[in-house]
Amino acid sequence: xxxxxxxxxxxxxxxxxxxxxxxxxxxxxxxxxxxxxxxxxxxxxxxxxxxxxxxxxxxxxxxxxxxxxxxxxxxxxxxxxxxxxxxxxxxxxxxxxxxxxxxxxxxxxxxxxxxxxxxxxxxxxxxxxxxxxxxxxxxxxxxxxxxxxxxxxxxxxxxxxxxxxxxxxxxxxxxxxxxxxxxxxxxxxxxxxxxxxxxxxxxxxxxxxxxxxxxxxxxxxxxxxxxxxxxxxxxxxxxxxxxxxxxxxxxxxxxxxxxxxxxxxxxxxxxxxxxxxxxxxxxxxxxxxxxxxxxxxxxxxxxxxxxxxxxxxxxxxxxxxxxxxxxxxxxxxxxxxxxxxxxxxxxxxxxxxxxxxxxxxxxxxxxxxxxx
Amino acid sequence: xxxxxxxxxxxxxxxxxxxxxxxxxxxxxxxxxxxxxxxxxxxxxxxxxxxxxxxxxxxxxxxxxxxxxxxxxxxxxxxxxxxxxxxxxxxxxxxxxxxxxxxxxxxxxxxxxxxxxxxxxxxxxxxxxxxxxxxxxxxxxxxxxxxxxxxxxxxxxxxxxxxxxxxxxxxxxxxxxxxxxxxxxxxxxxxxxxxxxxxxxxxxxxxxxxxxxxxxxxxxxxxxxxxxxxxxxxxxxxxxxxxxxxxxxxxxxxxxxxxxxxxxxxxxxxxxxxxxxxxxxxxxxxxxxxxxxxxxxxxxxxxxxxxxxxxxxxxxxxxxxxxxxxxxxxxxxxxxxxxxx
Numbered sequence: 088x089x090x091x092x093x094x095x096x097x098x099x100x101x102x103x104x105x106x107x108x109x110x111x112x113x114x115x116x117x118x119x120x121x122x123x124x125x126x127x128x129x130x131x132x133x134x135x136x137x138x139x140x141x142x143x144x145x146x147x148x149x150x151x152x153x154x155x156x157x158x159x160x161x162x163x164x165x166x167x168x169x170x171x172x173x174x175x176x177x178x179x180x181x182x183x184x185x186x187x188x189x190x191x192x193x194x195x196x197x198x199x200x201x202x203x204x205x206x207x208x209x210x211x212x213x214x215x216x217x218x219x220x221x222x223x224x225x226x227x228x229x230x231x232x233x234x235x236x237x238x239x240x241x242x243x244x245x246x247x248x249x250x251x252x253x254x255x256x257x258x259x260x261x262x263x264x265x266x267x268x269x270x271x272x273x274x275x276x277x278x279x280x281x282x283x284x285x286x287x288x289x290x291x292x293x294x295x296x297x298x299x300x301x302x303x304x305x306x307x308x309x310x311x312x313x314x315x316x317x318x319x320x321x322x323x324x325x326x327x328x329x330x331x332x333x334x335x336x337x338x339x340x341x342x343x344x345x346x347x348x349x350x351x352x353x354x355x356x357x358x359x360x361x362x363x364x365x366x367x368x369x370x371x372x373x374x375x376x377x378x379x380x381x382x383x384x385x386x387x388x389x390x391x392x393x394x395x396x397x398x399x400x401x402x403x404x405x406x407x408x409x410x411x412x413x414x415x416x417x418x419x420x421x422x423x424x425x426x427x428x429x430x431x432x433x434x435x436x437x438x439x440x441x442x443x444x445x446x447x448x449x450x451x452x453x454x455x456x457x458x459x
Numbered sequence: 460x461x462x463x464x465x466x467x468x469x470x471x472x473x474x475x476x477x478x479x480x481x482x483x484x485x486x487x488x489x490x491x492x493x494x495x496x497x498x499x500x501x502x503x504x505x506x507x508x509x510x511x512x513x514x515x516x517x518x519x520x521x522x523x524x525x526x527x528x529x530x531x532x533x534x535x536x537x538x539x540x541x542x543x544x545x546x547x548x549x550x551x552x553x554x555x556x557x558x559x560x561x562x563x564x565x566x567x568x569x570x571x572x573x574x575x576x577x578x579x580x581x582x583x584x585x586x587x588x589x590x591x592x593x594x595x596x597x598x599x600x601x602x603x604x605x606x607x608x609x610x611x612x613x614x615x616x617x618x619x620x621x622x623x624x625x626x627x628x629x630x631x632x633x634x635x636x637x638x639x640x641x642x643x644x645x646x647x648x649x650x651x652x653x654x655x656x657x658x659x660x661x662x663x664x665x666x667x668x669x670x671x672x673x674x675x676x677x678x679x680x681x682x683x684x685x686x687x688x689x690x691x692x693x694x695x696x697x698x699x700x701x702x703x704x705x706x707x708x709x710x711x712x713x714x715x716x717x718x719x720x721x722x723x724x725x726x727x728x729x730x731x732x733x734x735x736x737x738x739x740x741x742x743x744x745x746x747x748x749x750x751x752x753x754x755x756x757x758x759x760x761x762x763x764x765x766x767x768x769x770x771x772x773x774x775x776x777x778x779x780x781x782x783x784x785x786x787x788x789x790x791x792x793x794x795x796x797x798x799x800x
Contacts (some may be wrong), residue, residue, distance in 0.1 A: 204579040215547070216579050220571045227572070230544020230552075237500070237526060237550065256564070260537035263591060267532055421580045423617050424641045425585060428667065428714035 092306065095297035099309040099341050107377025115320035120384040122167075126315045127379055128393045129163035130372045134184040135397035136192060139404055140182070140199075144350045148408040150201045153180040157313070157345030160275045160371035163187050164318030168246055168326045169213075174437040176215040176246040180277075184247065185214045192400055192406030220253040225261035225274065231336075232270040243329045244272045245322075251282025253299065254290045255449040258314050262337065266303040271329035274337045275322060277312060279344035284357040297339035305335050312340030313371040316378075343369070398414045416442065472660020482652040484626035485515045488633035489553065491660065493523045493682075496551060499637060501528040501537055511538030511592060513556055513652055537789050539565035539590060541573050546588040546642075553637055559594040559646075560603035566611070573642045573661040574617035581799040586642040589633070593599060594622070595685050595735050597650035597782055599775040605649075606772055607736035613712040613745070619666050620712040622646035624687035626656040628710060631664035646712075648684035669716035671723065675705030678729040678792055679718060683709040683747055686783060692784030693788035702792065719748070721753045728759040729795040733783050734742075760796035 101110050102117050109117050113343045118126070137156040143149045155162050158180075166187035169175060177185050182195050192208045192295075197206020198217060205216040218224035228246035235242035252258055253276060265272045276296050280287050293299055300307025306328075310321040319342060343366040347354040354363075379385035420427060420435045427435075479487065492499045501519055503511070510517030519528035532536050542552035556562035562569075569590065576584045583660060596605030613620045619641055623629040629647070636643035652743065664670075672687055673694050680690040687708045694704035695708040709716070709721050724730045730750050734743040743764045749763050765783045773781035 093473030203581065204575075205581075209580055209583050215575070216584075220567060223540060223568060223572060226540025226545060226568065227544035230546075231548045232544070233541060234545040234548035234550045237545075257536055257540060257567075260532070260534045260540065263532050264537045264541055396722065418581070422580075422582045424577065424619070425582070426641075429717060430714055 090155040090301070093301040093304070095295060095300070095307040095309045095339070099311045099316045100321050101311040101314050102320060103314050103374055103378045105374055107381055108373055109316075109378065115135065115317065115324070118316055118319050120382065122319065123316060123375065123379060124318065124384055124389070126160075126163055126167060126386065127372075127375050128396070129167065129187050130159045130315060130375060131393045132185065132397040132400055133159035133162050134372055135440070136183055136404065140196065141346065141350070142403065143408050144333060149196060149199045151209055151349045151351065152199055153349050154344075154346045155180050155183050158279055158342045158369065159183060159319050159373075160315035161275070161312045161340045161342055164315050165245055165247060165275055166323055167319060168322045169211070172241060173243045173326070174213045174215065174228070176224045176244060177217050178221075178224065178247055179217050179251065179253075180249065181217065181247050185212070185217070186400075188212055188214050190214055192404035196404065196408060200408055202331055202414060203347045203418070222248055222255035222257035222261065224248075224259050225252075226264070226273050229261050229265045229268075229270055232265070232272045233268055236268075236270050241330065242271065243326050244270075245326065246274050248274070248276055249282065250276060250278040250280065250287050250290055251285070252276075253296050256383070262299070262303040262305070262335070265335035265388065266305045269334040271332075272335040273322065273325040273329055274335065276337065276339045277342055279312075279340055279342050281344055281348070281349040281358070283352060283382070284354070286357075295339060298338055298339035305337060307337040307339065310338060310340050313369045313374065315371055315375055320414030329438060419442060444452050460565050464717055476657055476659045478655055479569075479626055479658050480507060480653050480655050481623070481626045481647070482513060484630040484658045485633055485647065486517055486519075487658070487660065488601070488630045488637075489516060489519060490522065492553070492637045493519065493527055496637075497795040498549060499527070499553060500545065501553045501555070502542075504528060504531065504533055505555050506581050508556050510598060511555060513649070515647075516555065531540070535562055535565040536568050539568040539573065543568060543576065544585065546586045547576070547584050549639060551587045553589040553591065556590060556592045558600075558604045558606075558694050559592045559608050560606045561670050562590070562592050562608070565590075569644075570615050574615045576639065582727045585640045587707075589636045589639075589641050589643045589645050591645045591647060593631075593649045593749050594646040595648045595724070596772055596778055597685055597735075599763060599778070600649075601775065602772070605778070607683060607734070607767065609646055609712055610736060610741050613742050617642070618713060619643045619731060620646065622648060622684040622712065623710060624648065624651060624672070624682075624684055624708050626654070626658045626665055627662060628670070628708070630658045630660065630708065631662050632666070635664050635666050646684060650685040651688065654688070667711045667714045667716060669709045670710055671705070671719070672708040673704065673706040675703040675727065677703045677727055678731065678795060679683040679705045679707060679723045679727045680731050680733060680788065681690045681709055681724075681750070683742075684735070686735060689783060689785065689788065693785045693792070696785055696789060698761055699790060704792070709746065715746075715749065715752060717749060718773050720750065724750050724754045724762075725757045728757050729792075730754075730758075730762045731788060731795070732762065732764045732790045733788060734764075735764070735767050735782060737769045739769045741766060760794070763791040763794060765791045
């Protein structure tokens, strides 16, 4: 391979344009209509989940929700390119990806609801806990892949991060370790142009984030992150390469965070409405719907069926989040280490005593209450 | 470095007893763990062909192969972060940080993930990984080579933090650390790497336990790492002066063996805590507080601390002023209200 083959293209790979027209590409083929229809269903469900979760924040049922509204093609594409034995290492903004991978919406939301720090069985779904500290999970993905390679297992690891995370030291160390040890990892950067309020221009002076790959000796590629067909083709190629022993690679998807960082953010302070509005035309759902409708792969009945399915998932999430979980304060002490230390046992006894006294006080009523 | 292989005999329970250095004992523990469990992997900076800057991994790559003991890029967060991923996926990584100030780039991985992943996943993920860190001074090292950063780790819930003071404990505690399902910060006192002692490979040690290093009835010295031989030396001098000094090797900084320490101090009624690290907000402060809380009614005098000063670690030519020494320990013992006894 020529060193220049490691470089990404000057423009992002695109297979379906903003009007839904397919674009021919010498290297990447348009996925089959059946695959695109499955992807479309995922986009519809993802969008519905994003908007339902944002609504649940406003209703006070979720503490916070970092929405991937506008980035659903990346989320769904990431889940679709993986086989059952593969692993996904997501961030806090990738809830839709992990739901697309099979995690129940209610379990995916446990972190953001505030019931626990993570709520799904990582081994059942092959999805690592959502990482909150930036780029740290990329190293875990590399180590995980290293162990898989050590045992000659057929496992590819897909590690997700955003544009801001590429400035962190762990991004560099993860890329470098992955390349040096030639492990089966694909790094997938969702460049949504903002790290909270800070634009990409303040993260890097590189021609693109995908250009960073050549510095580690791995291939990089740029893809239109709002074109799920292109995401599937480019990520799929990277996953295939890793599976075939071709080592790690970096894919940068150019997309846009349509909403504020979270409900606690005010994006009017750092970007113009015109800019946000311009991205509506590039919306991943609209584009794929236009394409599938024009090619006859999507009819009204199917569209309605997908919408109903998405509503059912949103209902399931809403119902789950409107129910207060029965939380056990002893859980605070249960999982710190595999054996509870005498110190933690002593501290649990202290808390249990407080709880028992307050229950006793509640039971005996205010006139008789003696809490301290 | 040559690892002592003389004076080897086999014990009844199939272990071997050999006089060796602490460095040799650690090397033997790693080798035995690698031989016993194919999931154990050892990696870090210069641990391959060189055998580590302190030669703790000497010969392991040659014996077990590149897959089991290997050099990595020079990046501590990368070393610990990839170890986390390996531990998630069935391996038991044992990683080496070259010096303890050089472990600081890995601090985020240690605090945010190594310590918390088990809790985050309600036990769904366990972190059977060991981070070996040469710590402490007394070797004439220039800046960044002699720090004592145990308080940062001991302060972090989820981490087991131990430090051996004898070759036997170096062997037994490292085997226990590697066998543990939970992450262990294994602090190796640099000053003691070349100290010698008998090691019986059949002897086990339990994480979370202290060890009575010397019996005594008048006062208890509580120490760990390189401060343990110092405490024993001070006890010897004090004995010549007519005081019977007990020495407890705390050895497990977290979890802490309150039972042993409380029983020890209760029996003597006096205690001095010895540690090299700066005393402010330190492991020594924690030990002192725990002893006060549990032994107050039995104490004849306030619990004293002999620690490093609250300054950055001293340059080599000033470190003898900085480090706790026998006189400072004896002076502290002298303040323990003996006139009332």
